[in-house]
Amino acid sequence: MAIATKPASGFRDFLPEDMRRRDYVFGIVEKVFKKYGFDKIDTPSVERLSTLLGKYGDEGDQLLFRILNRGDKLSKALDNEPGEGNLSETGLRYDLTVPLARVFAKYRSDLPPIFKRYQIAPVWRADRPQRGRYREFYQCDVDIVGSDSRLVEVEVVSALTEILNTLKFENFRVHVNHRELLKVMIESAGISSAQESTTLVALDKLDKIGIDGVKKELINRGLNDQQIDKLIGLSENLPDDNREKVNTLIERTSNIDRSKTVGEELLLILDLAENTVAGETLFFDPFLARGLSYYTGAIFEIRSDDFPGSLGGGGRYDELIGMFMKESVPACGFSLGLERIILLLEERGADFGEDAGPDVLVSVFSDELAGESLKVATEIRELGLKVDVYPGSGKFKKQFKYANTRKIKKVVVLAPDEVENGTISIKDMATTDQVTFSRAAYLDELKKLLA
Amino acid sequence: MAIATKPASGFRDFLPEDMRRRDYVFGIVEKVFKKYGFDKIDTPSVERLSTLLGKYGDEGDQLLFRILNRGDKLSKALDNEPGEGNLSETGLRYDLTVPLARVFAKYRSDLPPIFKRYQIAPVWRADRPQRGRYREFYQCDVDIVGSDSRLVEVEVVSALTEILNTLKFENFRVHVNHRELLKVMIESAGISSAQESTTLVALDKLDKIGIDGVKKELINRGLNDQQIDKLIGLSENLPDDNREKVNTLIERTSNIDRSKTVGEELLLILDLAENTVAGETLFFDPFLARGLSYYTGAIFEIRSDDFPGSLGGGGRYDELIGMFMKESVPACGFSLGLERIILLLEERGADFGEDAGPDVLVSVFSDELAGESLKVATEIRELGLKVDVYPGSGKFKKQFKYANTRKIKKVVVLAPDEVENGTISIKDMATTDQVTFSRAAYLDELKKLLA
Numbered sequence: 015m016a017i018a019t020k021p022a023s024g025f026r027d028f029l030p031e032d033m034r035r036r037d038y039v040f041g042i043v044e045k046v047f048k049k050y051g052f053d054k055i056d057t058p059s060v061e062r063l064s065t066l067l068g069k070y071g072d073e074g075d076q077l078l079f080r081i082l083n084r085g086d087k088l089s090k091a092l093d094n095e096p097g098e099g100n101l102s103e104t105g106l107r108y109d110l111t112v113p114l115a116r117v118f119a120k121y122r123s124d125l126p127p128i129f130k131r132y133q134i135a136p137v138w139r140a141d142r143p144q145r146g147r148y149r150e151f152y153q154c155d156v157d158i159v160g161s162d163s164r165l166v167e168v169e170v171v172s173a174l175t176e177i178l179n180t181l182k183f184e185n186f187r188v189h190v191n192h193r194e195l196l197k198v199m200i201e202s203a204g205i206s207s208a209q210e211s212t213t214l215v216a217l218d219k220l221d222k223i224g225i226d227g228v229k230k231e232l233i234n235r236g237l238n239d240q241q242i243d244k245l246i247g248l249s250e251n252l253p254d255d256n257r258e259k260v261n262t263l264i265e266r267t268s269n270i271d272r273s274k275t276v277g278e279e280l281l282l283i284l285d286l287a288e289n290t291v292a293g294e295t296l297f298f299d300p301f302l303a304r305g306l307s308y309y310t311g312a313i314f315e316i317r318s319d320d321f322p323g324s325l326g327g328g329g330r331y332d333e334l335i336g337m338f339m340k341e342s343v344p345a346c347g348f349s350l351g352l353e354r355i356i357l358l359l360e361e362r363g364a365d366f367g368e369d370a371g372p373d374v375l376v377s378v379f380s381d382e383l384a385g386e387s388l389k390v391a392t393e394i395r396e397l398g399l400k401v402d403v404y405p406g407s408g409k410f411k412k413q414f415k416y417a418n419t420r421k422i423k424k425v426v427v428l429a430p431d432e433v434e435n436g437t438i439s440i441k442d443m444a445t446t447d448q449v450t451f452s453r454a455a456y457l458d459e460l461k462k463l464l465a
Numbered sequence: 466m467a468i469a470t471k472p473a474s475g476f477r478d479f480l481p482e483d484m485r486r487r488d489y490v491f492g493i494v495e496k497v498f499k500k501y502g503f504d505k506i507d508t509p510s511v512e513r514l515s516t517l518l519g520k521y522g523d524e525g526d527q528l529l530f531r532i533l534n535r536g537d538k539l540s541k542a543l544d545n546e547p548g549e550g551n552l553s554e555t556g557l558r559y560d561l562t563v564p565l566a567r568v569f570a571k572y573r574s575d576l577p578p579i580f581k582r583y584q585i586a587p588v589w590r591a592d593r594p595q596r597g598r599y600r601e602f603y604q605c606d607v608d609i610v611g612s613d614s615r616l617v618e619v620e621v622v623s624a625l626t627e628i629l630n631t632l633k634f635e636n637f638r639v640h641v642n643h644r645e646l647l648k649v650m651i652e653s654a655g656i657s658s659a660q661e662s663t664t665l666v667a668l669d670k671l672d673k674i675g676i677d678g679v680k681k682e683l684i685n686r687g688l689n690d691q692q693i694d695k696l697i698g699l700s701e702n703l704p705d706d707n708r709e710k711v712n713t714l715i716e717r718t719s720n721i722d723r724s725k726t727v728g729e730e731l732l733l734i735l736d737l738a739e740n741t742v743a744g745e746t747l748f749f750d751p752f753l754a755r756g757l758s759y760y761t762g763a764i765f766e767i768r769s770d771d772f773p774g775s776l777g778g779g780g781r782y783d784e785l786i787g788m789f790m791k792e793s794v795p796a797c798g799f800s801l802g803l804e805r806i807i808l809l810l811e812e813r814g815a816d817f818g819e820d821a822g823p824d825v826l827v828s829v830f831s832d833e834l835a836g837e838s839l840k841v842a843t844e845i846r847e848l849g850l851k852v853d854v855y856p857g858s859g860k861f862k863k864q865f866k867y868a869n870t871r872k873i874k875k876v877v878v879l880a881p882d883e884v885e886n887g888t889i890s891i892k893d894m895a896t897t898d899q900v901t902f903s904r905a906a907y908l909d910e911l912k913k914l915l916a
């Protein structure tokens with residue numbers, strides 16, 4: 015019986031057409047990150063569980079793919095004390111931020127004092143597979159570690175804006191908020207610090223369940239009407255302009271001391287961004303919360319009216335790296351939703367650049383003439399063209415069909431006539447015209463494909 | 466206590482300098498494969514165990530990294546019948562050939578009838594880590610599926626030869642043999658078919674233990690002196706020329722019927738190769754055996770006197786893909802030892818091309834002038850240059866040092882003087898000269914970096 019050929023549940027195969035699209039997008043992302051002075055790193059797919067556990071919250075820990083211990087260790091665990099905990103000491107990478115923290119802590123002395131890095135790599139989550147949600151997917155992270163300058167936030171948002179601009183996304187905004195300002199708002203609404211995190215969780219659902227949903231959620235989470243009205247009220251009837259909006263919120267929360275300091279951090283980011291492409295896309299959103307618990311300062315999320323959800327998010331996390339070191343190190347970064355971006359580009363029938371397939375197919379009339387075909391292919395390859403040699407021999411009709419399947423535009427026809435007369439024929443697959451050239455002239459004709 | 470920062474045993478981190486080298490090599494490999502008309506695919510890191518098991522031999526099965534089942538399935542297995550078999554249904558990819566076989570079987574109708582593909586991706590093996598042997602390493606495979614033309618062998622070897630030529634490897638040879646010719650030799654030496662595979666295993670160790678080692682090994686494996694002398698004798702005093710060598714072996718094994726047919730297949734490959742770059746590198750090696758059991762025809766291995774071991778190998782395997790389909794499908798491919806190649810290039814201090822780091826650092830005098838620095842950086846980036854903005858502010862001395870760490874050649878100096886006078890200073894980090902330009906002229910100066 016033949017073996018099942020479907021990929022494992024939640025995993026995907028990428029055929030040549032998929033790879034061309036992915037490489038096109040990856041290429042643009044890399045180019046822009048390099049243009050913004052970021053260096054590339056890579057980290058192992060497999061990390062110790064002690065590195066991964068306790069960084070992503072309980073739900074994250076549950077979603078780790080754990081790798082079975084091998085040999086002695088495993089049989090000991092099975093014989094003596096069966097239980098999940100003894101079976102596995104490593105797992106698949108869950109994101110690219112925790113590995114960055116580990117890498118920065120380990121190689122700090124080999125790295126620039128302020129480290130600007132990007133990484134494009136798959137991560138794995140043992141989630142229930144569903145449409146558009148996979149167990150293996152690429153993340154694309156960009157971070158600056160070691161600086162608490164606000165300029166860092168702006169550089170990161172500028173790079174992402176330039177990527178989306180280059181990919182011809184329109185009408186997107188980079189929502190920005192500040193974790194501390196959110197806490198100031200909560201405190202200002204008379205919500206106790208014990209209720210702070212439950213309030214954040216409810217606010218984080220705003221773009222999914224709407225303002226009425228959040229109100230209900232807050233009631234269910236034990237807040238009273240007065241608190242809720244006060245909190246929601248803070249965001250109502252705000253001016254359109256980002257700066258005026260922040261200033262209004264600073265006024266409305268002036269009962270809290272640090273309101274002004276935190277607000278001014280946001281104003282500084284907005285001001286600095288005016289000098290870059292991020293100036294056009296930043297949008298102050300006072301209820302933006304971001305799920306992950308490690309954020310400590312500004313937070314970001316890319317949204318658009320053209321599609322639901324977000325294209326990525328990030329923010330400042332000044333405490334995470336300290337978990338791997340003896341001191342805390344400021345950091346700010348962003349994770350771009352690459353898979354989402356590719357899907358949206360495919361849905362809108364985007365132009366993924368030049369087809370990367372072969373330029374020319376050299377036909378093979380018979381096994382006897384195969385050497386002649388290889389010789390011609392070698393000549394054409396020396397020009398720098400991408401050349402396929404028909405991987406077999408026989409009827410030209412079949413070979414022309416093969417060329418069409420591979421979207422090859424020119425076929426070099428080498429039949430006994432051509433070999434005898436010292437000529438080469440070139441068939442244009444679009445017009446089906448076939449023209450015969452001398453062996454001295456055919457390369458000039460094909461050279462035109464280089465232009 | 467801080468968490469351990471070393472990568473898990475057998476796994477590696479790649480810092481920016483490593484990544485530049487790797488990307489340089491990966492880039493050349495991809496470019497050549499495209500030039501030879503191969504398409505790129507990717508497959509999941511995780512495959513079903515039913516896909517992986519039984520393809521690599523017992524040792525291979527032992528080296529699979531298995532992934533722990535999650536949730537219900539796992540607790541059921543632990544409660545009822547603990548045992549490795551019930552804990553895991555998937556594992557990490559062990560090579561790129563079995564996934565190709567699965568992919569070809571599944572998507573055959575979407576693919577060209579003859580499928581030329583390459584894949585560059587990590588594979589995982591739970592081997593004992595040692596110097597130069599890792600548990601995660603990249604493989605680079607190129608295969609042609611669906612054709613039994615000998616031209617296919619030649620195309621594959623040509624592409625690999627061109628890759629190694631481009632990477633400036635010298636004195637390497639592509640050893641070639643034919644699995645059937647090897648069997649003919651064994652049969653011709655009076656070794657029974659029951660002893661064939663044990664003989665192959667011993668011969669496969671030739672480049673590690675030498676001819677005397679192989680003789681001892683064959684004795685230990687139960688062959689008698691006469692058989693051994695006859696077998697070894699077949700390869701003695703052969704002519705230098707590949708073709709003459711094959712012809713001599715055909716004669717020496719003429720007591721076996723298929724000797725001539727199989728030898729002629731090898732001669733055909735050698736003849737066809739003369740039309741390509743493979744002509745210079747193919748070297749007929751009658752005792753080349755290749756470990757993997759799935760080869761059915763020509764086999765290859767890249768060797769050199771400049772280093773021990775091989776840089777990759779491959780061959781024809783006409784039966785493997787049939788394990789995933791109702792019919793057998795001919796195939797031929799090659800796996801290039803990318804990690805080995807990178808290591809050898811590093812050891813010989815190879816030129817890995819242009820440094821991919823930023824062209825320019827824009828300094829930041831103070832938080833107040835950070836906006837001005839961002840504005841200038843935006844202008845320079847619009848030229849297409851790679852620009853880092855110092856991710857902080859403060860003493861220029863520190864910023865110059867940062868530029869040197871990152872090997873940045875030009876620093877844009879923007880102090881209050883410059884801002885007041887409407888000028889920009891550019892410091893050349895090699896000469897330490899600093900020249901002041903007007904805001905109209907400085908971009909022209911930096912444009913020179915584009916050339």
